[in-house]
Amino acid sequence: MKGVDPGDTAWMLVATALVLLMTPALGLFYAGLVRSKNTLNTFMMSVGALGVVTVAWALLGYSLAFDRGNGFIGGLHHAFLHDVGFDAREGTTIPHLLYMAYQATFCIVTAALVSGAVVERMRYSAFLVFMVLWSLLVYAVLAHWVWGGGWLQDAGTLDFAGGVPVEMGSGFSAFAAAIVVGARKDYGRQALLPHNAVYALLGAGLLWFGWFGFNGGSGFSTGSPSVLAFTNTLLAPACTLTVWFVIDLVRGGQVTAIGAATAIIVGCVGITPAAGFISPGWAMALGALAAVPSYLFILYRPRTRLDETLDVLAAHGLAGLTGILFIGFFAQKPWNGIADGLLYGNAAQLGHQVLAVAVGPAYAFAVTAGLLKLVGLVMPLRATEREEAMGMDIVQHGEEAYATGEGAVLVHPEDSGVTPVPVAQP
């Protein structure tokens, strides 16, 4: 275990587990926001990522993202986890294996995020195939650009915990996916409402909890960047929540629960790229500021034909973009030890951040659209209108989230001499 620090390793083991929890938490959050007949399907899209994306990451994705390779994409040296062992990963004090596992959890939750754009109509198997390709050709590439020795990193772009690959990557991919897959059949004609706000709140709360590992672990140590990021992850979303309450109150006189759940996500997303680079004071300002573009876009989007169902673009794409740009203005060397922003005399940093905002979303949008078109050539992307009406739980999974069991007749595996009869719950 050459170059490994036990304290850092202990924290990163915990942080990895924390980030993994974010994926089922996201599933719960999303499941609450859809209609009851699509609860399981929506949750299963996140669970699907836990399976197929992890496999793809271990076999190929990690190497494409974090092997040196060229400026655009990593090489194949670490494919099949070749040469990923107990010695410290270059530039860190934690084992290379643990570094790989920690980064895997990011890729998993990011792929799951994209499902928010296509829930309630996309076929499950098509989504699984899409996620595998997406994790390799969109996530791994963007992660390479900012963290794996890619060209944005070389250019000086700062991204602490994933404003480019995770937040803008998922947000603008969701934008493309909503366009290619198309709107739900009843979108814009009938009210399609969340069926369980409690799921949404609990999911958002668990996401916030996991986010302490997401941002707090992105310093790969127990040192000051991690402590700063951890604390900022508490402060920024609290400010977003508060501002959201105020906008809600001014607009409608009531603070909404679904709004609060959304605000938690927006705040966590906003601070993600900047968590280890800005002071706690500026983190609070960022949290407050991040609420505004996302809130406005969430109001505007449902008036369009764009059925980006769970507003991944608003909550992740725009809030991530806000955070990335914020670094360019308010980064402080005394806090991060790396670079100042425009406000502290380093205008060049803003240029590096603008560069990331210009290319990251464009790449995610274009490649996602292309991948979905490609998958669509091989298999249908959408369920039929009839299936969409019945609900994706029964059609895609043969199960119901809220099965009563009434009228169910047991199908015996072989003739056991028992005549099955329907049952009714007392």
Added chain:
Amino acid sequence: MGAERRSLVTLPLGDCTLKLIIAIVRPEKANDVLESLYRAEVRGVSMSRVQGHGGELERVETYRGTTVKMELAKKVRLEIAVSDEFVDRTIEALETGARTGEVGDGKIFVVGLERAIRIRTGEGDRAAVTPVDP
């Protein structure tokens, strides 16, 4: 108040001017039905979720090792009290909204209604089933 209370004793049985329309439809078509009723200007609907069996194919579900056939399918039951001249357009709207052409689309029953009273005002019969602006 001041609403005139009609004596219902004078109304001979079998000469009902009111009908109760009961429709059993697919839950996935419930929104379409509500929409077509709305377009036909039929207001005043009660809706309940029921389970029934109308000869459609059974659905098979599996929960871990347990495989079951769902003999009872979820249905939505609508009850609409209307005056006679509204019966046809209500039936038409129900058919438009609920029909898919597959077995299991449901049924519409029309039954005579002896009396109807609006609780708030005490109005009877036709007035009771004619919506007012709130």
